[in-house]
Amino acid sequence: MAGCSEFDLIDRHLAGLGAERDDVLLGPGDDAAITQDGGRPLLMALDTLVEGVHFPADLPAYWVGYRALAVNLSDIAAMGGEPCWALLGLTLPAPDESWVAQFASGLGRLARASGVAVIGGDVTRGPLTVSLQITGRATGAPLRRDGAHAGDRVWLSGRPGEAAAGLAVWQQEGARExxxxxxxxQAFIAPxxxxxxxxxxxxxxxAAIDLSDGLAADAGHIAARSGVALHLDPPRGRPSARLLRWAGEAEARRLQLGGGDDYELCFTAPREADVMVRAAARRARTPVRCIGEVHEGEGVWWGGEPILDRAAGYCHFVS
Ligand SMILES: Nc1ncnc2c1ncn2[C@@H]1O[C@H](COP(=O)(O)OP(=O)(O)O)[C@@H](O)[C@H]1O
Ligand SMILES: Cc1ncc(C[n+]2csc(CCOP(=O)(O)OP(=O)(O)O)c2C)c(N)n1
Ligand SMILES: [Mg+2]
Structure with missing residues (x-):
């Protein structure tokens, strides 16, 4: 099975391990699992950052800490939840106290700002790796990946593609650039x-999902879980002006569809809900735009053409 993706490994060997419990409302396959023990359902997610894989080795510790929480908050956001508690697993090559102090400062600041208590964790020696488990409360019926219907519209927050460009700027450009x-x-460093x-x-x-692997791949998860096709409209999904300036038209599109690291939301809503979507975005002070429609069928379509190349999205075990 050389060359299989992380998704193949999860589907074939890791999903659904352990006891069957009737307090598990949703297991693997969405942005967070949903459990219930009286009261409001709980949302649980975990994401890991590895030096050199998820962030460049020269990223300041403050921003490593910030990102470790931010990417997990994004999973709770995609379920419409209220983030509450986190457990932090920190693996360090050496006990570098000033690095840890900066890391804690970045993580702690975002945790306070988002109402999250870090209630425990683990510290070990090894290659620099940060794993954070987050638990949140549902604020109503959680948003899931499997609720899109033909006829819904597809919406997007923010400016996907900018973060991947920002990583390239960080890695390649000189001080002036x-x-x-x-x-x-900034879009990469501080999502x-x-x-x-x-x-x-x-x-x-x-339905909703957060964008970590790239718009095409992540919209594909909504399509697959909902049993529908997402038809995206290039003019409405136009990359931001500064991304176009930095990357040019073709590369901006590539970064937008497959760059990853965006931590924006892609979501669907019935046509009749347009006004409510815009009101929600205003309340949240977050820019959103409609970029397409949900049809019967499967996959993600871009300007009438299917996006077949799943490798367009970030995949850990496919180069
Ligand atoms: N080791 C694992 N065991 C069980 N489920 C897993 C494992 N790793 C990932 N998953 C699940 O597979 C789904 C896809 O994972 P991932 O791509 O990491 O999602 P996300 O982009 O939301 O972080 C998620 O629902 C996640 O909980
Ligand atoms: C040094 C470096 N190289 C490349 C990337 C690009 N990158 C690494 S992982 C990833 C996808 C998101 O990570 P993943 O572990 O798949 O997160 P999840 O989908 O589980 O939220 C991207 C776009 C990066 N962030 N940092
Ligand atoms: Mg994950």
């Missing part, structure tokens, strides 16, 4: 998880 493309760089938008969309959106 770094300053010139500061906005793109803004869309927690307020997710919550505002509860009861409005029919």
């Amino acid at each position: 770094q300053a010139r493309w500061q906005g793109l760089r 803004r998880p869309r927690v307020a938008l997710g919550q505002a969309l509860v009861g409005v959106a029919s």
